[in-house]
Amino acid sequence: MTLQILINGILKGGLYGLMALGMSLIWGVMNIINIAHGAFIMIGAYITFLLFNFTGIDPFVSLIFSSSIMFLIGYTIQRGIINLVIRAEIFITLILAFGIEIFINNAALMIFSADVRKVKVSYGASNFNMFGVTIPYVRLIAFLLAIAITIILFFFMTRTKSGRAIRATSQDLDGAVLSGVRVSRIYAITFGIGTALAGAAGTLWAIIFPLSPTMGGSLTLKSFVVTIIGGLGTMLGPVIGGLTLGIVESFGTNWFGTTFESLISFSILVIILIFRPKGILGKGKE
Amino acid sequence: MKKNLLLISILILFSLSPFLTSNNFLIRFLTDILIFSILASSWNIIGGYTGYASFGNVVFFGIGAYSTSILMSNTGLGFFVSMILGGIIAALFALLMGLPILRLKGHYFAIATLGVAEAIKALVQNLNITEGNSGIYLPPPEMSVDGIYTFFFYVTLIVLALLLFLTSIIFKNKFGYNLKAIRENEDSANSMGINTTIYKSAAFSLSGFFSGLAGGIYAFQQGFIKPEPVFNVLITIKMIVMSVFGGLGSLFGPLIGAFTIETISEFLSSYFLVAHTLFLGIVIILMILFAPKGMLDIFINIRKKGLSYFRKNIEEHRV
Amino acid sequence: MEKDPVILSAKGLTKKFGGLTAVNNISFELKRGEILGLIGPNGSGKTTLVNLLAGNLRSAGGEIYFNGISIKGLPPYRIGRIGVARTFQIVKPFPGMTVLENIAVGAMNGRSGKKRTIKKAFSIAEEVLEFTGLSNDSGSLAENLSVASRKKLEMAKTLAMDPEVIFFDEVMAGLNHKEIDRSTEIIQKIRERGISVLMIEHVMRAIRSITDRIFVLHHGNKIAEGTPEQVLNDSEVIKAYLGKRYEQLIK
Known part of the structure; x- marks a missing residue:
């Protein structure tokens, strides 16, 4: 039983990590906390839902669509508004x-209504057993993809020119400008990648959990929690x-109940902020 | 001086409105503006004057509302006593939460306050004394229907007047100067002999106290409260937007902001039943883009600079 | 009772950052009414030392006494209140407040703030404004000041606190000759008011003309101490810090 709860937690945790990856990237590079992050995850989820319902595209395949559409949306929002x-x-x-x-939330409410939807794939319920632990295939695949x-x-980020430019910009803005980096473009690309990651997380979310236009708020807050626990500035942070x-969360809800x-997650957030504002991996205090 | 005279006469006219109109709907709307004026002015104390942008001030509103409701329905205390106790409980909570959290700065402070507000909401949803998600009924006020509207209007007006009076005194005195000094440069303030922790906590508690009173009034006015609406993060956002829109760190700014934003909201919700919140989102976006320094700043500068004011504003903040 | 001739002293003050020893076993005494110079190359630990003395940095080894009382480990505001004021090398004005208000905040707090009414604080601020030659800037916002005026404001803020000791951290950096002479004059007058001064400075002209004694830091160690004549001619000091440039400076 304990092992089952642990595995459930790990599988969901991988998805949480992907959710927070985009937020942590945007925060770390341009010092913006993207409150709309959860709303972007929601859009990604609905793209997957629509593609599956109307064209029958497999939700795992729609990862490509949701992330590229979200990249364009994010790029435009950064260029046109946030910048x-x-x-x-x-x-x-x-x-x-x-x-x-x-x-975004209210536009989605008008378009999709407040109804809770589900992406019903044929293989959604199949699972396998290992050491007495039941593992649904979709959760495992979603975890591995995350x-x-x-x-x-x-x-x-480490091997490409754009990636290096993003890292340089986040470490030393003035230096990056001096060496010819076009910051507004780099910021827009970063924001685009951040929202693309949100879109991807939305797709994986839609495969496993039900979706509704108002799901974004709590996912934004969970992304905060994950980002704060992991600390900014590392790739490993969001994963941890x-x-x-x-x-x-898995153990907590098992003990106290799902309500x-x-x-539980907000208490973790506040406690970490008070005692280790730079995260578990971060060095020292604020 | 002329400007103040104008403002004061507007306020007097405003305060007489229950005698000028018998339209209860209008009086109720004006009361809502007053409640938001209290909330925005309270936010302004910690966010505007002290420079700590709290994203969780709704927690004080919610705590005030719940304390008042629980006291009134469980102990039989009267409204005024319950409301004041609610304010005090909110202030104590602000003090308690402020001590660790006011050490954080910038984004971390914003997120921590947001996190506390959400955590308290989740707690209220799960406690027995708050009756979870089913909510609490309050005993109804024993008055005539017209009397109720006038009653709430004046209670809210008095609380707001008290808040403004206190704020105006504070900010002519050492307490206010020290808070501004903390906002402008905390290290320097500290080295000059200001116990920054005490001052920040006091400002936060004051902010919490008046938000709590507003919560108490709101609860009694509604007659029934639930966790979701009274701890709604949108209320915090409105407080901030109103303060920014009216002009940060000014006495009457939040009032102007509350009046404008509530009027726009009311207008939108009467014309667009479903879409009004969507338009509110657009208003917030436009306001931040074009008036990040508030309306007063626009009025002062647009005469001098014309439309290039907006361009300059954007040039200043873009990359 | 005879007053102790030493107003502030440090004994064996040591501060490490990770493996780096920024301040190593420093002892010194500041006498009443004295102007003590603190010099040394960049990164030698001067500002770290002032941060330790003023409480901005804590958890160090050693002891600090002010008027015979240990003040080590006290937070900055307590140190500010007992009569020790400091300026910051990177100036820290209250940018959105007027120059007069900036100074008045000092007068409301500091050593005598509790005794002063708000009106009294502002009248003291006016005096300080006059004293430091900032009268013309009284109503302007601190963010709009020139570099020279900002440095002066930094001094004025500390002065309004009615301190017994002031640490000046490079209040003359970036000023022209005329402004340096003006600031030198102000510091001289501050001493005449009975305030003891510890000044970090790179401007040798000023150091030479107003300090009573100097001590020199190098890599966190005190390498020399004495009158300006002795120290500035000390071969080790010249080698460690001033190098060839010093000879040019003298000429």
Whole structure:
């Protein structure tokens, strides 16, 4: 039983890690907390849902579509809106992101209504047994894909020219400008990648869990929790943070009941912020 | 001086409105503006004057609302006593939460306050004393229907007047100067002999106290409260947007913001039943893009600079 | 009772950052009414030392005494209140407040803040404004000041705190000759008010003309101490810090 709870937590934690990866990237590179992150995850989930229902495209295949559409949306939002106030005081960008979130959520409510939907794939219920632990195939595949995407991002950031430019910009803005990096473009690409990751997380979410237009709010907050646990500035941070949250949540809801799920994650958030504001992996205190 | 005179006469006219109209709907709408004026002015104390942008101030509103409701329905205490106790409980909570969290800065402070607000909401949803998600009924006020509207209007007005009076005194005195100094440069303030922890906590508690009173009034006015609406993060967002829109760190700014934003919201919701929140999102986006320094700043500068004011604003903050 | 001639002293002060020893076993005494110079190349630990003395950095080895009382480990605001004021090398004005308000905050707090009404604090701020030659900038926002005025404001803020000791951390850096002379004059007058001064400075002209004594830090160690004449002619100091450039400076 304990092993089952642990495995459930790990499988969900991988997805949490992917969810937070985009948020942590955007936060780390341009010092913006993207409150609308959960709303982007929601859009990704609905893209998958629509593609599956109307064209029958397999949700795993729609990863490609959801992430590329979300990249374009993110790139445009950064270029056209966020970039205009990026140097203003931090709560200005926060409020702006809230405005975007409110807009997206309510647009989705009007288009899709508040109904809860589900992507019903034929293989959704199949699973296998190992050491007395039941593992649904979709959860395992989603977990592996989440890890794979994280690894791909790692290689992108370390091995490609754009990736290096993003890292340089986040470490030393003035230096990057001096060496000819076009910051507004780099920021837009970063934001695009961040939202693309949100889109991918949305797709994987839609395969496993039900979706609704208002699902974004709690996912944004969970992404915060994961980002804060893992700390900024590393690729491993979101993975560790995601697994931690997944496991703690899994055991916590088992002990206290599922209604305590959000209380558990917010308590972790506040406790970590108080005692280790730079995350478990981060060095020292704020 | 002329400007203040104008403002004061507007306020007096406003305060007489229950005698000028018998339209209860209008009085109720004006009361809502007053409640948001209290909330925005309270936010302004910690966010505007002290420079700590709290994204969780709704927690004080919610705690005030719940404390008042529980006291009134379980102990039989009267409304005023319950409301004031609710404010005090909210202030104590602010103090308690402020001590660890006010050490954080910028984004970390914002996220921590947001996290506390969500955690308390989740807790209220799970506790027996708050009756979880089913909510709490309050005893109804024993008055005539018209009397109720006038009653709430004046209770809210008095609380707001008290808040503004206190704020105006504070910010002419050492307490206010020290808070501004903390906002402008905390290290320097500290080295000059200001116990920053105490000052920040006091500002946060004051903010919490008045938000709590607003929550108490709201609860009694509604007669029934649930966790989701009274701990809704959108209320915090509105407080901030109103403060920014009216002009941060000014006495009457939040009032102007509350009046404008609530009027726009009301207009939108009467014309677009479903889409009004969507439009509110657009209003927030446009406001941040074009008026990040507030409306007063626009009025002052647009005469001098014309439309290039907006371009300059954007040039200043883009990359 | 005779007052102790030493107002502030450090004994064996040591601060490490990771493996690096920024300040190593430093002892010194600041006498009443004295101007003590602190010099040394960049990165030699001067600002770290001031941060330790003023409470901005903590958890160090050694002891700090002010008027015979240990003040090590006290938070900055307590140190500010007992009569020790400091400026910051990278100036820290309150940018959105007027120059007068900046100074008045010092007068409301610091050593005598509790005794002063708000009106009194502002009248003291006016005096300090006059004293430091900032009268013309009284109503402007601190963020709009020139570099020279910002440095002066930094001094004015500390002065309004009615301190017994002030640490000046490079208040003359970036100023022209005329402004340096003006600031030198101000520091001289501050001493005449009975305030003891510890000043970090690279401007040798000023150091030479107003300090009573100097001590020199190098890699966190005190390598020399004495009158300006002795120290500035000390061969080790010249070798460690001033090098060839010093000879040019003298000429």
